[in-house]
Amino acid sequence: MAFSLDNIVFWGRSFDEYVAMFNMSEMDLGKRILGVGDGPAAFNAALARAGGHVTSIDPIYQFSAGKIRSRINISYHMVMEQIYKNSSEFVWRRIPTIEELGRVRMEAMLDFLDDYPSGLKEGRYIAAQLPALPFKNRSFGLALCSHLLFLYSDNLSADFHVQSIMELCSVATEARIFPLIELGLKKSRHLDLVMARLRNNGFETSMESVPYEFQRGGDQMLRVTQGNGKSKSGGRSPDF
Ligand SMILES: C[S@@+](CC[C@H](N)C(=O)[O-])C[C@H]1O[C@@H](n2cnc3c(N)ncnc32)[C@H](O)[C@@H]1O
Known part of the structure; x- marks a missing residue:
């Protein structure tokens, strides 16, 4: 399926937010x-x-x-308008005001834009998408997925989630996914089923609280590992 720019919101978080969302240590x-x-x-x-x-x-x-920059500018105004309208859905603690949110997020996206040309050359930014990734097994120690899986449960099926998370656990030793709520601030409709299917395929899963909550109730991540390399399928072909 061709990827369309129109249904994507160009919105990016800061390094400090990633560290908190995934409860990352120096190690x-x-x-x-x-x-x-x-x-x-x-x-x-x-x-x-x-x-x-x-x-x-x-x-x-x-x-x-250039194209990403112009989409960021369009998304920025759209997202900020939504946040003004729905400000009670967010926890204004780490980021105390809507103005500060706009500043922090725009600073993060400008940092990305500055880095993007050299990062592309160095192979740090690769055009690819779930559920299939262009990497060999165990290429990474850690795979992080922020504000995609579970959040868009309305658009992405339970099967897509299982296949994608198994793929993450093939290319990395461990996967972490944040948040576990979907749009509308409810627990993702797929979470229980996806965790059960992963466990049934030999993966270990745990839901863990993290020191980050911006969308109200979004303060947990899912950690998934292959269970000492003993997953039934070896990672890439799910047994539904
Ligand atoms: C809401 S943004 C989150 C950006 C960033 N992770 C963050 O938390 O700031 C969701 C991102 O997922 C990307 N995306 C959409 N479908 C995808 C797929 N199938 N595989 C990988 N990324 C996808 C979009 O292009 C978009 O950049």
């Missing part, structure tokens, strides 16, 4: 990290600058910096 930050659906987030730029090993995949990386 975690030293691993080979894959960011899945990183879009215009600043995580890759900041970690690469600090000497980390990080690769991001997202279908938007097929587009030029």
Whole structure:
């Protein structure tokens, strides 16, 4: 299916937000990290600058910096308007005001844009998409997926989630996914079923609280591992 720019919101979080969302330690930050659906987030730029090993995949990386910049400007006004309208759905603690949110997120996206040309050349930004990734098994120590799986449960099926998470656990030793709520602030309709299917396929899953909550009730991540490499399918072909 062709990827369309029209149904994507170009919106990216900061390095500090990633560290908190995924409860990352210094040791975690030293691993080979894959960011899945990183879009215009600043995580890759900041970690690469600090000497980390990080690769991001997202279908938007097929587009030029100019095109991504103009979509960010359109998304910025759209998202900020929505946040003004629905401000009670968010926790204004880490980021105290809507104005500060706009500043922090735009700073992160500008950091991404500055880094994007060199990151493309270095192979840190790769145009690819779930559920199939262009990497060999165990290429990464950690795969992170922020604000894609579970959040868009209305658009992405339970099967898509299982297949995607098994793929993450094939290319990385461990996967972390945040948040576990879907749009509308409800627990994802797929969460229980997806966890049960993963466990049935030999994966270990745990829901863990993290020191980050912006969407009200979104303060947990899912950690998934292959269960000492003993998953029934070896990762890539799910047994539904
Ligand atoms: C809401 S943004 C989140 C960006 C970033 N992870 C963050 O938290 O700031 C969701 C991103 O997922 C990307 N995306 C959409 N479908 C995808 C797929 N099948 N595989 C990987 N990324 C996808 C979009 O292009 C978009 O950049």
